[in-house]
Every structure is written in structure tokens, then in C-alpha cells.
Amino acid sequence: MKKQKDAINYFFVDESGDPYFYDRYGNYIVGKEGCSKILILGFIKTEDPKELRDATSRIRKEIMSDSYTKSIPSLKKSLNSFHATDDCPEVREKVFKTILNLKFKAEFIVARKIENVFRNKHKGKPNLFYDDLISKLFQNQLHSSKKNIIYFSIRTNRARQAPLEDAIYNAVNSFENRWKTKVDSEIKIYPQSPIAEPSLQIIDYMIWAVQRAFVKKETRYLDYIGDKISLIADIYDFDRFGKNYYNKKNPMDINTISPL
Secondary structure: OOOOEEEEEEEEEEEEEOOOOEOOOOOEOOOOOOOOOEEEEEEEEEOOHHHHHHHHHHHHHHHHHOOOOOOOOOHHHHHHOOOOOOOOHHHHHHHHHHHOOOOOEEEEEEEEOOHHHHHHHOOOOHHHHHHHHHHHHHOOOOOOEEEEEEEEEOOOOHHHHHHHHHHHHHHHHHHHHHHOOOOOOEEEEEEEOOOOOOHHHHHHHHHHHHHHHHHHOOOHHHHHOHHHEEEEEEOOOHHHOOOOEEOOOOOOOOOOOOOO
């Protein structure tokens, strides 16, 4: 266990997919149109969020002054907030190339939506499924610095802040029980919009790259920014149990993971 640093860690958290398994009539809908087969939660962690915020500002100035990009119809939306799904290829390239030189590390939890796991472990409740993943995402993170500031994308409803805080503290408790120690760190949690907090636009791009690899088997983006990623945990790939945690020592080969 690493010694605690007298520093502030900033986390920026986003998601891809959804925690739902059934429609309002109780029909199983995983994999059908509008309902993902996986839920991915991830964060980027940095001690210097100003660098990330300044970087997004620089990209906007570049594309506004570039005669090749400034007339692209979707540019107006990108100038408000970069979003990998909606940005045009020219903007996407600029964002990814900028990301490559920023100082942060990223981690991701990938959860396959398996019905019996959902019903038995999470009692068939989407919020319990989501919060359990949040706890897993942060269980080894919040002891290493004196203060932790966590920003969640506003897509996470403000009414969900209290349960999310509970999930974070469950992660702390899990760590304390495992290591028989006390986590003496201050934790602040803020729901925020990607427009108001540009660093959330960076995690949006990072999680999009992971999602493309799992869902589309397209790894070019993930390969490009792979050095920024410390961990991808494909927690319910039971066929690769013990080898379903990917890092530099165990690189992920998208062709060997179990199909969704």
C-alpha cells in the first residue's frame, strides 16, 4: 500500500451504456435497440485539472481559426462541448492527439449485463447495479492523497448524488476492511455538466474509445491512447476469470475476450 501524499487528486467520471435490463412492462431488452449489452464506468485522475481545461480551450481556438473546419455543420455543437459520438472526424482527431500529451491516468470497469448476476447480486435494481460498479471503480483510489475531488457528468441526475456518495464510501469501507487500515482522506463529490467542466469531455473521449473496442471491435482509438489507461476490468467475463483485468502486464487483446 502506497504512502499517502499531501496532494489533491481530481477524478472525472463518466459512463457508457446504461444499467437497465427490462422495459417498463418487465420485458428483457438487453441488446435490443436503445439498450446496451454493457455498462462502462471510468475516470481520469489528475493532480492538475487546469492543464486539461486549458487543452480543450486550445482545441476550440484551433478549430475556430481553421478555414478547413470552421464551416463544418456540427462544429457549433463541438464548440460548446466535445462529445466523441457527435464530433466530426476532424475534431475527433484533434482531441485525441491532444489527449496523448496530457498528464492523467484512466481506469475503467466494464460490466457485461448478465441477467442472473443482475437479479441475484443487485436484486434486479438498476441503481444497485450502477452503485456497485462505482464502489468497485474507486475501491483502491481514495487512500493515496489527503483530498479527493470527484466530478460526475451531469448525465448522472443530481437526485442521485446521495446514493453515489454512499457508493464512494462503500469503496472506502471495502478498502479499509481489506487492508485493516483507516482511510484518512477528505472526499468531495460534485455533479457537473461537461460544458461547465471541460475535463469531463476528456473522459468522454476515453470511455468512447473503450466502448468502440468492446462493442465494435474497433481498437484504433484505444490503441492510440492506451498508454493513458492503467486498468480495464472486464469484471463479468467469467470465461477469462483471473485474466479479465487488463493493464501493461496483461494487455487486452480484443480478439481473445469473450463475445458480448
